[in-house]
Amino acid sequence: MIYDTIVIGGGPAGMTAAIKAKETCEKAKILIIDRNKKLGKKLYATGNGRCNIANSALDLSSYHSCNEFFPYQIINTESYKKLKEFFMDLGVAIYDDGGYLYPQSMQASTVVWALSDRIKHLGIEIHTTEEAESVEPTDEMYGIVTDCAEYTARTVVAAPGSAAAPKLGGTESVYRLLENTDIRTIAPHPALCRLKTREDTSDLAGVRARCRVSLLCDGDVYDSESGEIQFADGWLSGIAVFNLSMQCIDLLNDGRTPVVEVTLVPEMDEDDVLGYLRKFRDSNPDRRLEAMSNGLVNEKIARFIINRLELKSVTAARLTDEELDRMVFEIKHMRFEISGHGGYDESQAACGGIDTRQLRPDSMEADGYKGLYVAGEYADVTGKCGGYNIMWAVMTGMRAGEAAGKRLTHDKNK
Template sequence: MPAILGKKIIVVGGGAAGLMAALAAANNGAQVKVLERMNRVGKKILATGNGRCNFTNISSNIERYYHGKNPRFVYGALNKFNVQQTMEYFEYLGIAAKVEEGGKVYPMSDQSSSVLDVLRYQLEKLHVTTVTDAEVENIHVSEGEFIVDTKEKGRFISQRLILATGGKSYPNLGSNGSGYQLAKNLGHRLVEPFPALVQVKLAEKFYKQIKGIKFVGDLEVVVNEKTIIKATGEILFTEYGISGPPVLAVSRKVNEMLRSNKKVYLKPVILKQFTPGQLEQMLLYRFQTQPQKTLAFSFVGLINKQLAPVLLKEAGIKDINKPAGDVTASEIKQIVSILQDWRLKATGTKGWNSAQVTAGGVDVQDVNPKTMESKLVPGLFFAGELLDIDGDCGGFNLQWAWSSGYVAGENAAVL
């Protein structure tokens, strides 16, 4: 279908999804304005990947978005604008890419600003107007047009509207959840948002003693004595609980279970490379070889020495400074259990200021997955994190932003 030249489109939100939507619409002949409530577009892009911007992941597939009420919704956009097309598009814009561990794709420059710079250059090239400090207060539809009122920049009118305001994560970077009310005012339903890819708070009182301690191991989420999700990597104890990539990976499920009033336990497996029997024999050898050492000191060289006193007390051993040679067989089994089957009670997660992604959002059953157009309001399109779609950690959420933004922008221009 040929593009309708001159169609006026407003994109609300100047993040990754909004900028891609604007570019796709402008590339199909539309006149595009981006309304961004912050003083510049793309602030959240600059913060991704620890300032390096892992802008996609070569392993993007539906399994990486298997969250929310209807994860199959991602098929439409991911098939229309997939990872390969995304990488080719950014290469065209000037981003030389490199693939790192876990399939993460970064700009060769290792600067997230590179991604934003080329996007802004292309916006200017395609004559897209960006209006910053433009916080949208109200949107209504009249005679087939969208009337958008802002706090300080007045009123804007368009034939098509793309909502790409993001979720609630990192509100200081632009996404404060304001898009949810705009969507509700236009008749859309919400799946209640909650933080995802976020640190987990734990109930025990000893975390200040071990904050800063890291180890590489497995982390399992246990509900009703059943492991429901597992991740591996570097785990970090903090004064409020636990952090690190495996924690972020399982945090959505933790929050989901807690919100369902389930008792949730995190199970860090500290020495995962041994079977319980092997670990028992190794500890016995250590204790018998150097029986005069204190029990706590006998762990030096095996685990972080600051962690040993806490683990021993958790194992139910009252005198952690008794001679290692005096440890009983049953006490060794208790220590092995803590090293490989430690149960830590989750009480919640950190809030929106710490969350990388928002779970929940605009219910996708009211959105066409092939076009991103509302089924309730003709001419209204959605893109990005505002929708009830969220992916795993590692570039998958930015890929969703690019894919959904591209599909929304293209269809807003040509339908």
């Protein structure tokens, strides 16, 4: 059977693309193919089930891509406005929590149901539990082979997701989907995941702390994040660490040795911390070092610092000025050498994918392949935690779907 548009992938990018293609070309025959049992499986789990759909705060560190400025040709004030209008039209009221956009219900199911209901209303065909295996250009059309059947389509939107979160449908096989074309793929790797330390952090297991986390390598600071860090036995995690993991893994893959620096008590500078410790020493000379440090940080962190610095003093009074300086430095510059990272099974996203240098930002169409579009996480663009990836998926889905619909309308009017 010949379809006007086949959308590969039933996530936010694919569902949005199908809707926009049908709304742009009402007569189009559209099919969505998805490997999961139902559309939007991963979307249900995002934001701990609350579905952070967008974020108003943007800077050059919001997205990671080999084509650094490409994401910002798509995500801008105008597309942000269109995204909000799109969800409102679907019946999803938006709640703005300091720039973090959520459905008013704070339930991911609200978003999935709204997209699914619009797809059904528009009469878009859905094939679930079916995995697309290849796309091949054939005489101004495209042949799509799945594990169940073969199809032909005038236009294709490739939005199959990535290898991340295999329990939610992620698979490395998506990177073979366009092997029959000349479209390049940037080597993928896990992203938004925990980082493995060379140091023994077993004594810190279970500790959470507010801090500033920086990524260092060879004396350079690559990026910094403020938020909560979580310690485990041999691992660092938490949103701040997840956001740094993208660049950190790139450094590891280049054979370099990245370092994560944890700045504890971020609201105090080094002079403030030193003043506090000195005053404690003078006012509480007989108290133990654990009590001295515990006034600022978690008791497990306090003990970890004392052991790491090999402080021999038992009480505050015996602590020398040089030892005080070392304590201050450790509190403000606690460093961990990174030796590895979590796998796809525990990552929230993946870096890499279709090289965006071969995509047109106005339509997400692949250069040299008319009617073939790429959307969502399948492209080499990965956002930080906080709604950036769903926002990217929806905005690219809108562009790809509208472009496909316009091409179909033009062809039908010839």
